[in-house]
Amino acid sequence: MSKRLISFDLDGTLMQNPFGAWVFPEIARVISGQLGREHDVVSEMVAEHEQRMSQKRYVEAYDWDDILVSRCDAWCIEKRVDIESLVRKHSVMPKVYLLEDGILQVLEEIKKLGFSLAVVTNGFYKFQAPVMKALGLLDYFDEIITPERAGTGKPDPAILQKLQGEVIAHVGDRLDHDIQLANRSHVTSILIERNLPEELLKLQPQMRANNHGMRLFCLEKLRRECKNPLLLELPELLMPRMVIRSMGELLSVLDEQAMG
Template sequence: MSKRWISFDLDGTLMQNPFGAWVFPEIARVISIQLGREHDIVSEMVAEHEQRMSQKRYVEAYDWDDILASRCDAWSIEKMIDIESLVRKHSVMPKVKLLEDGILQMLEEIKKRGFSLAVVTNGFYKFQAPVMEALGLLEYFDEIITPERAGTGKPDPVILQKLQGEVIAHVGDRLDHDVQLANRSHVTSILIERNLPEELLKLQPRMRANDHGMPLFCLEKWRRECKNLLLLELPELFMPRMVIHSMGELLSALDEQGMG
């Protein structure tokens, strides 16, 4: 019998990683010490990441060690930091956390319904696995698809093709990565958005996506993702098929769609 998959994004969807609050600030401190002055190396790294993404160099865009090495070369200093080691150092609670209570129980229930679970993330395995392990997530997933393993990243549909069987739905928090990936792959796109306005919050998940207020809400969200407030029209590929405000809604949302 062919496997039926539900795939999940990680960061912003299931968990909070330590990069923003702990890993990047430590990198900045070490580099500033090496240079002998305060220097915002993180902004340079993020700019390099965004440039690589715009060039669809999805694997290189999330190779933070390579990005850091390139910035160190530019400043003629030695790269003395191993980012994987920093991630492991900071993968302890409360530096990392699950974004909701009950997430592990929800994953267990989905597995009981006969689904196979996959992570489809743009983070390298060496950066994601320590966080997943610390939070108890690792054991729930049958596959973990990452850019350096797949040879590409979201939103390239090729990354979902690494799953053998039928992908029923992909759940994520970003329109440009997750929703676009699912729609391009002809898979049900499920957006998790924990900051829904009240008028959308009161609707059922399958009704939210079709509500007249959703296109404008998604356009504003896409502008924030792109850091471009001048975008005027949201591509249809970026419109989710279902919208949930918490992982606690996912099971009922799957039932609504006849997927449960």
């Protein structure tokens, strides 16, 4: 019998990685030191990342080493930063942390329901594994799919096809990556959003996606993700089928009827 899989995003869904608060600032300090002046290194790296994403170069978009080499070439300096080493250095609590208490217990309970668990992330394995290990996440997942291993990234449906088994649902925090991926793959798209307004919290997870207020909430969320405040419409492909406020809520919807 084929495995029944629930796949998860990592950053913003299960855990906080050290890039924003620790890794990028250290890269900026080293590079600014090499240049002999303060320079907005991170903004240039992120701009290069976004350009690659817009060109659907999903693997290259998350190859931070290659992005840094590209920027160093433009600045006419040598790349002297090993990003993987920085990630390992900073993969200690409280620099990295789980986004909710009890996440590991919830993952264990989901497995007891008969599901296999997988990670589908746009972060390279060498950047994600140290964080997952530090937080105790590694042992809970049967498969970890990353762009450099899959040859593509979210939201390309091909990345989900790398999983061995029937994907029942994908859980993530981004509309443009996770929800689009699930909808294009014809699996249940589950948005985890920990800052839902009170009127949406009153609704059952299965009912939230049909609420007009949820659609407006998602439109505003997509504007932030796309950095386009003038976006007027939420594409149906980016509308989640189910919305949860926590991993704990996920347990309540993982049954045959909800996943059907």
